[in-house]
Each structure stands twice: as structure tokens, then as C-alpha cells.
Amino acid sequence: MPISFANIPANIKVPLYWVEVDPSMAGLPTINLRALLVGVKVAAGNAAEDIPLPIGSQAQADQAFGEGSELARMFKAFFANNFANEVWGLPVAEPLAAAAATGDVTITNVPTAAGTIHLYIAGDHVPVQVATTDTIPEIADAIAAAINADVTLPVTAASVTGAVTLTSVFKSVNANDISVSLNYYGSRGGEQTPIGLGIDLPSTGFLTGGTGSPDFDNAILNLGEEPFEYVAMPYTDSNSLFAWDQEFGFTDQGRWGWQRELFGHVFSAKRGLYADLVLFGDQYNSGVESVMALEVASPSPSFEWAAAYAAKAQRALINDPARPLQALTLNQIKAAPIHERFDFVELNSLASNGLAIAKIGADNQPMIAREQTTYQTNLYGQPDDAYELVTTLATLAKLLRNQKHAITSKFPRHKLADDGTKFGAGQAIVTPGIIKAELVSEYQQDMYVGLVENLAAFKQHLIVERDPNDTNRVNVLYPPDLINQLRIFAVLAQFRLQYDRGIDSQIIGQSQPPFNAASGAS
Incomplete structure (x- = not known):
């Protein structure tokens, strides 16, 4: 027969x-190429810690991880950039003994003309109306009330005798990336401080005092063999990057290793001065991790940059893993002011030192310029560009999956x-x-x-x-x-x-x- x-x-x-x-x-x-957003949840969220959870809307994210939490804010940035593809959340607990970040907004003088205080918290606009009849405590109370009325903000506010103390909703070192600024769009955009009003912001422009990086061991272990292709992981300390590189890398136990064949990419973002970012990039060498460099003056938090970057990467690479990501806009991410952006030489050097870079489009929105990974040298420390770009491994993963399907089916x-x-x-x-x-x-x-x-x-x-x-x-x-x-x-x-x-x-x-x-x- x-x-x-x-x-x-x-x-x-x-x-x-x-x-x-x-x-x-x-x-x-x-194959369903999922995204996974990793971040800190707060006690108000009802999701179990360290367990991945599919999320279909911002309301689900807020309920699961707590409104204003790091992870809920990451979903806000994700959905602004990708409305069609499957995404999960991986909530981690606030680090043990972690501290919240804080900062003060202080009113020093009452206005001589009525107007609007255009306050920005983590890049979100918080307008506050003031009149010449308002006292300093009343203005401070109005600012605190406006902030607390927006439960999606990553801070809460308390007013005491003219000073508004902002406290991050979640506790971790990333809470220090929450910016506080005024008049982002400037006078041309109709934003200026009411005449005569005296208002002092945190000296650095950011909340300070946040401490602690999450322990990802249990969270990574609980991923099991579930495929997650595009991971937004916003922590750039050595321990965090190492843990995720080991999970997604090329070792026997890594997702790119021969035993697991799950593949995938990790996306992150790092804020800093040019020199500091160059030194940072020079420390790392992973073909599966891509860290976007951003200017200090960008109002949007780095964890939202990371989520937006992963969202656009997922949306584009699912359609075609070989097409470059350049010119894809990161929606609702606010760019640094013109005079505080990286110039050509700086961008070129950052990319040469293993960092992904963004340029600013004509609509004043950041857009991906080069999806660089941190991979820069081979095993002997010699310059190597084998895994330099995200598209290389994305294309290879598609080829190997096609091949595996053909062999195992036929x-x-x-x-x-x-x-x-x-x-x-x-x-x-x-x-x-x-x-x-x-x-x-x-x-x-x-x-x-x-x-x-x-x-x-x-x-x-x-x-x-x-x-x-x-x-x-x-x-x-x-x-x-x-x-x-x-x-x-x-x-x-x-x-x-x-x-x-x-x-x-x-x-x-x-x-x-x-x-x-x-x-x-x-």
C-alpha cells in the first residue's frame, strides 16, 4: 500500500x-504576536502581581493596575499608538522599602490680571483658572483640586499655606521621571503665566526622591512559555536589563535559544544628558533590547516613551518585519523644546553607541529615526553589526517560523x-x-x-x-x-x-x- x-x-x-x-x-x-507592558501597579489595582493579564481597554488597565500607576500610564501611551493589536500587562509590586517621588509647586505672588495657569504634569495639561481676587492659599488649593480631579495623573496633590506638594501615585525610581512644567506650547499656543503671578516649580523640573527598582524574577518565571513578541520594559538599571536579556537572549534558556524558539524583543527608553547617554549605551550589548534615548526636557515620562515605542514597533513589524521603523510617529508623546533637542552629531553618536533615536516631525511629534539595539560587539569585543537593528531579528523570526510551520506540517x-x-x-x-x-x-x-x-x-x-x-x-x-x-x-x-x-x-x-x-x- x-x-x-x-x-x-x-x-x-x-x-x-x-x-x-x-x-x-x-x-x-x-501566530498572534502579542505585546507585553511591564510596570509597577498600586494597591488600588485588583490584578495579581507578577501574573500576565490581557488588557483590551484603558478602563481595564486602570481597574487592574490602579489609576495613575506606572503600568496604567503605559497603557495610555500604548493605546494612543496602537489600537488594533493584542496587548497584555505584567504588573509588578512596588519594590520593598521603595519611596514615592515628591515635588513642590509654590505660589509666591497673586496675579495682577486674571488668567490661566497652564500646568503640565507628566506631559498632561492641567489648566487652573485664577483671578485677581484670589489669595495665595486659594490659588494653591485650586491647583491641588485640579490635579486631584484628574485621577489618571501619576500624582496626587496636597495644599498647605500656598505650597502644593505633589506625590507620585506609585513608588519606584521611575517616579523621578514625572515632569512638572508650565506653558508647554508657549505664547504662540496661547499659554502664558498670568501677569504678576509668582509660581515656583521643582528646581529640576521633575519629582525627586523616588527609589527602588522592581524584582522581575517571579514575573519573568510566570511568563512560562507564552509567546510575547514586543515587551515594553521601562527600567534601565543593569539588573533589570540583564534579567530581561537573559529571558529573551540566545542562551539555552533564552527565548531566542534553540530549546524555546519563542523569539521576541524588549523595548525601553532612557532620559539623560547627551554625555551620560553615550556612557550608558557603551555599557550594554544585547541584540534583543532596544533603548530609546530621549532628551531631559521632554515632558513625557520615559515609561510612556517605552510603551509608545513598543506599540508602534508591534503595529509595523506585524505587517512587515523587514520594513524600517523610521518616521513612525509616537503619538501623544511630547518632544523637548526646540533649543533642548539633540542635534545631528549627538543623534548620530547616540545611535553609534547602541541607543535607538527619535527625531521630531513637522507636527512637533517625536518619530522613530533608527530602531537601534544595544548590540555593538561580538564575543571578543570587536565591533559587530549583526544584531544592530530590530528589523534583523524580526525578519529572521518570521523566516524561522515560516520554516518551522512548513516542516512540522508537511x-x-x-x-x-x-x-x-x-x-x-x-x-x-x-x-x-x-x-x-x-x-x-x-x-x-x-x-x-x-x-x-x-x-x-x-x-x-x-x-x-x-x-x-x-x-x-x-x-x-x-x-x-x-x-x-x-x-x-x-x-x-x-x-x-x-x-x-x-x-x-x-x-x-x-x-x-x-x-x-x-x-x-x-
Whole structure:
């Protein structure tokens, strides 16, 4: 019996018609590439700590993690940038003995003209109306009331004799990234401090005193083997980055390792001065982590930058993992003022030191300029760009998933024979040559959808062979040529004020057909 049936018995006697359905040649690879946002929850949130939870709306995030918490705010930034793809939250507890961040807004003089205080907390606008009849305590009370009325803010406020003390809703070192500022859009945007009003903000422009980084060990352990492709993890201390690099890296236990084959990327963000960021980037070397550099003066917290970055990466890479992320806008993330943004030299240097960079679009919104990973050197410390860009591993993950689907669907219970073996059509037998043909066919499909190039070279270097020490094993050397991206367009504009007339005449003369004297025609 040449045809290999999986279910119908070979010795069946009962008539007449029996059929088994085989989907091995019909299916296409499908996988739900989830995002995962990781951050601190507060006691008001009802979600269990260290357990991943699917979230479908901002209301669900607020209920699960607590309004104004770090993780709830991350979801706010995520949903502003990605409304269509699946996202989960991984709430972690406030670190043991952690402290909240605080800062004071102090009123020193009453206004001489009525107006609006345009206060910004973590980039969110908090308008407060004031009149000439208001006293200093009344103005402070009004500011505190306006802040507390917006329960989505990451702070609460308390007013005492003209001073408003802001306290972060959650406790961790990232609470120090909550900004306090005035008049983000300036007079051109209709924002200016009421005349005569005296108001002092925290000297650094941010809350201070927040301490503690979460312990991610249990949270990572509880992820199990669930696939999470795009992780927004906002902590950039060495311990946090190391823990997530180990989970997603290339070791035996990592998600990119051979045992797990789950793949995925980690996105984060780091605020700092240019020199500090260069030194920071120079410390790390992970192909699975991408840390966005942002200016000190950006009002939006780094944890919201990280969530927005992951959201746009998920939305774009699901559609096409090989397309660059450049020019994708980070919606509702506020850029630093023009005079406090990184210049070209600084951006280029930051990218050269393993940090992702953003530029500012014409709409004054940040947009991804280069999705750099922190990977910079090989095992011997020599400069290497193998995993330099997020798109490299994103493309490779797509290729390997396509390949795994093809092999596991078409050859799930096959016998293995040498090339040249004569066997009946329909037999569940595979040879190295058949596998090689399948891999070439898959490569052609991958090339058609723009993931790879150079089919001829791929065929030349592809090796499929039986293992000499294990007759039941096939070894494959798979050498895809990943497609590249248009990232630099360089032009040498070699202009002239006047081409040489002699050269022009020669060119014109050479372009004319010879004259035929007999016919009088060219």
C-alpha cells in the first residue's frame, strides 16, 4: 500500500467509504504576536502581581493596575499608538522599602490680571483658572483640586499655606521621571503665566526622591512559555536589563535559544544628558533590547516613551518585519523644546553607541529615526553589526517560523531515507533532497513577500544532509540573505554653471547619424 494513511486502519473490513482529512498541505503559518507592558501597579489595582493579564481597554488597565500607576500610564501611551493589536500587562509590586517621588509647586505672588495657569504634569495639561481676587492659599488649593480631579495623573496633590506638594501615585525610581512644567506650547499656543503671578516649580523640573527598582524574577518565571513578541520594559538599571536579556537572549534558556524558539524583543527608553547617554549605551550589548534615548526636557515620562515605542514597533513589524521603523510617529508623546533637542552629531553618536533615536516631525511629534539595539560587539569585543537593528531579528523570526510551520506540517510523522531511494508515491517518506526542495520553495515565497533576496546564492550555500552519527536526524545549514532597508540616501550634487561648449559640440556631433552623399539624407 504506497499511500501512508495516518488513521484509517490497513486491515479494515467494514465497507464502504472512509475518509481522513489531512491539512498538511493547506495551512499557512499564523501566530498572534502579542505585546507585553511591564510596570509597577498600586494597591488600588485588583490584578495579581507578577501574573500576565490581557488588557483590551484603558478602563481595564486602570481597574487592574490602579489609576495613575506606572503600568496604567503605559497603557495610555500604548493605546494612543496602537489600537488594533493584542496587548497584555505584567504588573509588578512596588519594590520593598521603595519611596514615592515628591515635588513642590509654590505660589509666591497673586496675579495682577486674571488668567490661566497652564500646568503640565507628566506631559498632561492641567489648566487652573485664577483671578485677581484670589489669595495665595486659594490659588494653591485650586491647583491641588485640579490635579486631584484628574485621577489618571501619576500624582496626587496636597495644599498647605500656598505650597502644593505633589506625590507620585506609585513608588519606584521611575517616579523621578514625572515632569512638572508650565506653558508647554508657549505664547504662540496661547499659554502664558498670568501677569504678576509668582509660581515656583521643582528646581529640576521633575519629582525627586523616588527609589527602588522592581524584582522581575517571579514575573519573568510566570511568563512560562507564552509567546510575547514586543515587551515594553521601562527600567534601565543593569539588573533589570540583564534579567530581561537573559529571558529573551540566545542562551539555552533564552527565548531566542534553540530549546524555546519563542523569539521576541524588549523595548525601553532612557532620559539623560547627551554625555551620560553615550556612557550608558557603551555599557550594554544585547541584540534583543532596544533603548530609546530621549532628551531631559521632554515632558513625557520615559515609561510612556517605552510603551509608545513598543506599540508602534508591534503595529509595523506585524505587517512587515523587514520594513524600517523610521518616521513612525509616537503619538501623544511630547518632544523637548526646540533649543533642548539633540542635534545631528549627538543623534548620530547616540545611535553609534547602541541607543535607538527619535527625531521630531513637522507636527512637533517625536518619530522613530533608527530602531537601534544595544548590540555593538561580538564575543571578543570587536565591533559587530549583526544584531544592530530590530528589523534583523524580526525578519529572521518570521523566516524561522515560516520554516518551522512548513516542516512540522508537511513532514510530521515521516520516515527518512537517502536521496535516490525508490519508494511509492504517497508514502510518508522524506529525503534530504525533498527537504532541500521544500526549503528552497519556502525561500522563494519569502523572497516574494520581501523578506529575503539572492535566491541563487541561497541555493548554492544551502546544505541538507543526514547526520553521520544519528540516522534519524537531518542537519541543515540555512543561509538566508535578509533583505535590507533604505536608511541612507546620499547624493553628490555635482553642479555646473556652464558645461564646456567644446564638449557639448562633440557630444552633439557624435549623436548625429552620418550623412549619405548619394541620397542626400542622414
